[in-house]
Amino acid sequence: MISGTRYRLTAEINRQSDLARDIARAQMQISTQKRILNPSDDPIGAARVAEIDRTQANEEAWLRNVETAAALAARADTTLEAVEKVMVRAQELMVAGASETLSDENRATIAAELRGIAEDIASLIDTRDSRGALLFSRGDALEIPVNSGLRIAPVASQADIFENIATAGGPADLVAIVNTAAAALTEADPALRKTAIAASIEAVNDGSAHITAARAEQGVRAARVDNIRERLTESDIQLTELRTDIESTDLVKVIAELEAKKLSLQAAQAVFARVNQNTLFDLLR
Structure with a gap:
């Protein structure tokens, strides 16, 4: 009992x-x-949640890289806009300097402004990013991983933007083009000066067109970064919803x-x- x-x-x-x-x-x-407190509560669901966790962790790292790329792209666009503006001013100065009615003093004043523009461009070329590194790298363009097997260059290299610019006199860098234009205006011999100014006007126009094209390309780079950021953000939203459906x-x-x-x-x-x-x-x- x-x-x-x-x-x-x-x-x-x-x-x-x-x-x-x-x-x-x-x-x-x-x-x-959450209904899944331990893997044993729902082994299949728990495995799916773990897989989603890994995917989101990876994509969070990719998204941080994309944000870095976006910041670099935006800074590059701002810098190229500044270069574009001073190149437009250089074109205006060269047109004004070509006038035969100008005195030597007038041409010297214009030349001094052009040399100042060349210095500004050189300074802009050496712009630093938030990390203290060169925005426009001297070697190959900086590539940033933004997904498995995918790397993008948010900013082109110095060589691609500011060097090897096609001109009638051969490839030249932008600073040299502007400095040569300044020197042309102060040439003492009238005949040589006229020829040099004409050549420099073409070279400055070529340089300006090159920078405009480089800025347009920078816009394409920035748009690609934005598209990748949008895809990663949308993916995170979808994964979060899927995880909620599984474990909530x-x-x-x-x-x-x-x-x-x-x-x-x-x-x-x-x-x-x-x-x-x-x-x-x-x-x-």
């Missing part, structure tokens, strides 16, 4: 313990709003089950206490 009583007591205690565990689990699901709990259902189990446990405990009070006393005695 005692063995049977102990068996019933043990079974009831185990049942109530199971109810208590279910209640604790339901409370945890409600507080975390149905609050209405869980709360209903929780209340039912709490009532069951309370009722079982009350009945257990009344029915077995003498039995428990006897067993303890």
Whole structure:
């Protein structure tokens, strides 16, 4: 009889313990709003969530790189805009300097402004980014990884933008073109000066056109960076929604089950206490 009583007591205690565990689990699901608390709750779902976690972690790193690329692209565009403006001014000065009515002093003043423009361009070429590195690299263009197997160059190199500019006199760099134009204006021999000015006007026009094209290309680079950023952002939203669908709990259902189990446990405990009070006393005695 005692063995049977102990068996019933043990079974009831185990049942109530199971109810208590279910209640604790339901409370945890409600507080975390997740139905998968342990991999054993849903092995397939847990595996999918882990895979999503890895993908999101990778894409978060890619997105940080993309943000860096976007900042570089924006700074490069601002810098090229400044170069473009001073090159337009250089064109205006060369047209003005070609006038044969100008005095030597007038041409010297224009030449001085052109040399100042050349210095400004040289300074802009050496612009630094937020890391302190050259914005326009002297070697190959900086490439940044933005996805598995994908690297992009948000900014072209110095050589591509400011050097090897096609002119009638052969490839030249932008600073040299402007400095040569300044020198042409101060040539003492009138005939040589006229020829030099004409050649420099063409070279300055070539340089200006080259910078305009380089800025347009920079816009294409920036647009590509924006597209990649948009894709990664959209992917993160989709993955977050998918993860939520997999692991989120149905609050209405869980709360209903929780209340039912709490009532069951309370009722079982009350009945257990009344029915077995003498039995428990006897067993303890």
